[in-house]
Amino acid sequence: MDNLGALKRDSIRVAGFYSLSDREDFQQYAERILNCSGHFDFRLEPGQVDGRMFAHIQRASWCRCRWCPLCQYARISKFRARNFKGLTRLMADNPDLCWIFPTLTIRNCEIGDLRSQLRLMSAGYHRLVRTLSRRPWLRGYLRSLEVTRSELGLAHPHYHVLLLVSSDYFQNDQFLKTEDWVNLWRRSARLDYQPYTFVRKVFSRPHQLPIKALLEVIKYSVKPADLTDDADWLYELTDQFHRQRSLTVGGLVSNYVSQRQLDKIESEMKTGDEQNQDGLPCSLHWNYRREKYDFCWGALS
Template identity: 35%
Template sequence: SDSTWDAHRSVSDDVGGIYLMASEFERYASRMASCGGLLRFGWSTLKETGETRLRLRSAEFCRVRHCPVCQWRRSLMWQARFYQALPRVVATYPDSRWMFLTLTVRNCDIADLGDTLTAMNAAFQRMKVRKEFRPVHGWIRTTEVTRGNDGSAHPHFHTLMMVPPGMLNGKSYVTHAEWVALWRDVLRVNYDPNVDIRAVKPRRPKNGESLASVTAELVRGAVAETLKYSTKPSDMVADPEWFLELTRQTHK
């Protein structure tokens, strides 16, 4: 909608203004200033309904990693790709269940964010081959970094997993305490990190609905939650120096 576009475009102007403060990022500010400035639309007919509507045909986006407009567009693109594949996935694995797994570490100094993310990614690679994780059929994972009240950085992984039913209540079940111990072990830290694990539970099918269609509807919502911003725009503009250092740490 126009209001959603305008909101993202407005905060992109704010973020571009922050990049103008640092000579090393002036090129990002320049690219962001013209992001989405030229949009070409055309009429398109939906095969399923025959409905004709205006659709975006082409546009010029800046592709700066932390541009709010491009983050939003990227999120929508990955959601669309997943939704396109979802019916085939549900049909191929009709008995599969879905789980949210959020993996965190202690807040770090923003200047240590790059090293912390490197350690977290290495830990996840180690976790993939552990027996607790091996039954997982597949997953999508995103990284989010939020700003702590004290100016620290809080990096964490959001993971949506497709799992066999046994991981919810059968022989492959992993307790919350076991997830914490596993993540601590692969992180190689001396504290218990916060881990959130929960099943994505479908509602009961209504008359005429199949379990597959209800599951697909449920997973679409879960995907939208998982594939969100890597950094909230509000965190970007709240502390310019914090955001500039975030850019340095994530562009190495």
């Protein structure tokens, strides 16, 4: 269940931060987040990945605020389900392709400069893809945007990318060493310093999904701990991150995972397959006095 109780407590804290602001839109966020998911109906079924029980949420009153930790968790679950399904088909159709896993960073910035830095990164990434598309091995990508908060309150935006490549990439004349990636990213993002950049090969058997790497790529845009530390940082993040995509696909990947679907999950948190009837019905109800969810077998509503 990924500790929904802890996420609900984080959500209440985020709502508390918004309620301290004089801004009307932040006051509205506070009210919506406070009322988020007081009750869940879900079904427990054996997971397809490693046999653990998997909670398939059927009904919850999501507030749909971007920085509600509960809703962020729900979005990630839906992103993962959508991607696992699409990429499983991709790997079955293209067993000869594999993945590499670059992380592209820029220097930490003031949270008030985040929007302009994200613009710079996005333009840099498109230039990088354009450069790489001249190589015979690049087939597609899945890219996520993450922002972490440093101890000094600076923002650290970075991309986690799963690049789909053909085996040509690993031939001597095509293979890019770490320093090549650093220089490529530096040139593409037009930086005047050497950015911290590293690349890993993703190990997975033919036909199989790179589960571990996927879990690393499809995760929080901002960790709940960073949302609940400083009210002013949260306010600035809310304005600076407005309308940013957290997950982007391109090339062959977009034939199997549609960007439109990902955007729909991001904005509406809907995948259309919520009414699954498999598994055991259960529910959770938030107990305000004990500050935890009470678990019940069977659906209450």
